[in-house]
Amino acid sequence: MPDKIEKREGPESPAGFENLAADPRVTVRRAGLPKPDGSCIVYWMQRAQRGFNNAAVDCSANVANELNLPLLVYFSAISNFPNANLRHYVFLNQGLPDIEADLAQRNISFVVRRPPHNSLEKLLEEVNAAMLIGDENPCREPERWRQALARRLHIPFWTVDADVIVPSKLFPKAQYAAYVLRPRLYKELPNYLHPLKNPTAQHSWKRPKHFDSYPVTSDIALGWKRLDRSVPPVETFTGGSSAARTRLQFFIDNLLANYDEQRNKPTVDGTSRLSPYLHFGHIGPLEIALAVNAAVEKNASLSHARDSFFNELIVWRELAVNFVKYTPNYDSDECAEPWARQSLAQHAHDRREWNYKLDQLERGETHDELWNASQLQMVRFGWMHNYMRMYWAKKILEWSPDPATAFAYAATLNDRYQLDGRDPNGYAGIAWAIVGKFDRPWFDRPIFGKIRYMSAASTGRKFDSKRYIEMVRE
Ligand SMILES: Cc1cc2nc3c(=O)[nH]c(=O)nc-3n(C[C@H](O)[C@H](O)[C@H](O)COP(=O)(O)OP(=O)(O)OC[C@H]3O[C@@H](n4cnc5c(N)ncnc54)[C@H](O)[C@@H]3O)c2cc1C
Structure with a gap:
């Protein structure tokens, strides 16, 4: 991937253009100067689905x-996004009006197209784009699409790492554990924990008739x-940047103070529940972190809660991005460290007392009521509490024929x-729970080997598990 703008025959590089490309958030995927007679800049919005506080929109603007051109943001609603179903599309759809309204405030046009009229390259021709800017998604297919596009395009193509606080390319290798990444991230934070400027586009795009x-x-x-319409939408979450901001404010005003004590209680509304919004980019981690910091400025007693929250929002979340970026088999048991692989292999033939098929798990039909409730929480509400996610995945390892199958069931x-x-x-x-990724070896035991174990009895004692089971069934 070229990281520098190649000097070519033709017009001089506009002042400031190279500086913009030098931002560590930017990856130059196709180098060169913007098309000299181009009519606009296009930002192909894919992961960072928001109009404000989006470094990719800022870079594009x-x-x-700089080039005295208007900006157009393009969203291509593809019908075959890997593993997406109706539930995901409805949430995504709910976010589109906010994007349009927020971009309009910045004098930026928003265009949405659907198959069969959604070819990005045709759109670039149609609007005579001078260059293309995109965002980043480290998962396999989206990254492959970006690479393939870069090979085909004849105009410059940059991508902007808009959904992490510290640009992920500052850590050019896989980070072994949270304790390794944490000090490196925290060293960089003062450089990146600043509000974005949200510039307005100076030139309006004139939509052709x-x-x-x-x-x-x-x-x-x-x-x-x-x-796949078999998974219905949920009412527990409404998509969009404004709903995300409302939830963020609610979290800060009511839950942040007790976050550290309450975050492991699945019966309590004690965490931010911002993960769906972060996934779709309806809100970015920077906006969340700055809002939390602002609350700490007003009330210093929140600083401990802030640190605990940042450990999840920044350290664990950006460790996950790093993991996927540098681990080709991030979604299979092959991502295990050698100690875990060896230990699980030694227990490959251990007798499994319970052996469930995917459809039994899916319907929540196991002998374990607490596990069934966690599965039901996800099926009914589209979200599961973090503490239950750990238990849920570890039991899938215990009840599957082998770790590879367990990983595949959990991911599915x-x-x-x-x-x-x-x-x-x-x-x-899932890698943490099933193959001990980012964890350390524990005591050797059947099936799990040295992977950390969670028992139903001890998990159930840590909170009111009866209440949890009732809650998800109500
Ligand atoms: C088996 C398993 C599967 C998981 N699957 C997902 C998933 O598909 N999508 C997802 O976003 N998270 C996943 N997590 C991580 C975590 O459980 C959720 O991010 C968290 O529960 C979301 O709730 P929240 O927004 O209220 O979190 P909060 O506690 O409010 O944390 C704020 C944000 O920090 C990030 N975060 C919190 N915990 C973690 C973590 N352990 N690892 C990485 N980032 C974290 C999330 O973006 C979260 O929204 C999984 C964890 C496990 C053990």
Whole structure:
């Protein structure tokens, strides 16, 4: 991947253009100067689905202003996004009106298209784009799409790492554990924990007559025959940046102070529940972190809670991004460290007292009521409490024929039902639970080997498990 802008024959590089490319958040995927007679800049929005506090929008607006061109943000609603179903598409759809409204405040046009009229390259030709800017997603397919696009395009193509606080390329290798990444991240934080400038585009884009753009309030999945509609939308979460900001404010005003004590209690609304919004980019981690810091400025007694929250939001979340970015087999048991692989292999033939098939797990039909309740929470509400996610995944290891099957079952169910599924956090969380990734060896025991174990009895004692079971069934 070229990291520098190649000097070419033709017009001089506009002042400031190279500085924008030098930002560590930017990856130059196709080098070169913008098309000299181009009519606009296009930002292909994929992961960072928001109009404000989005470094990819800022970068695009800065480039557009530098080149005296208007900016167009393009969203292509593809019908075959890996493992996405109706639940995910409805949440995504709910976010589109906020994007349009927020971008309009910045004098930026928003265009949405659906198959078969959604070819990005055709759009670039149609609007005569001078260059393309995108965002980042370290997962396999989205990264492959970006690489393939970069090979085909004839205009410059940059991507902006908008959904982490510290640009992920500052850590050019896989980080072994949270304790390794934490000091490195915290050293960089003072450079990145600053509000974005949210510049306005100086030039308006003039939409040609009869220009095709799908209305943001219409059903983007309308008529899609192959879309998996078996997983219905949930009412527990409404998508969009404004809903995300409302929840963030609620969290700060009511829950942050007790976050550290309450975060491991699945019966309590004690965590931010921002993970679906973070997954879809309806809010970014920087906006969340700055809002929490502002609360600490006003009330210093929140600083301990802030540190605990940042450990999840920044350290564990950005460790997950690093994991997926540098681990080709992030979604299988092959991502295990040698100690874990060896230990699990030694227990490969241990007798499994319970052996469930995927459909039994999916329906929550096991002998373990607490586990069934956790599965039901995810199926009914599109979200599961963190403490239960750990227990849930570890039991899948205990009840599956082998770790490879366990990993595949967990990833399938997680991606299908969680609104925040299909995310680096999900693969990292499953890897932690099932193959001990980022953890240390524990005492050797059947099936698990040296992977950390969680028993039903001890888990159930840590909180009111009866109440949890009742809650999800109510
Ligand atoms: C088996 C397993 C599967 C998981 N699957 C997912 C998933 O698909 N998507 C997902 O976003 N998270 C996943 N997690 C991580 C974590 O459980 C959720 O991020 C968290 O429960 C979301 O709730 P919250 O927003 O209220 O979290 P909060 O406690 O409010 O934390 C704030 C944010 O920090 C991040 N965060 C919190 N805990 C973790 C963690 N352990 N690892 C990485 N980031 C974290 C999330 O982005 C979260 O929204 C999984 C964890 C495990 C053990």
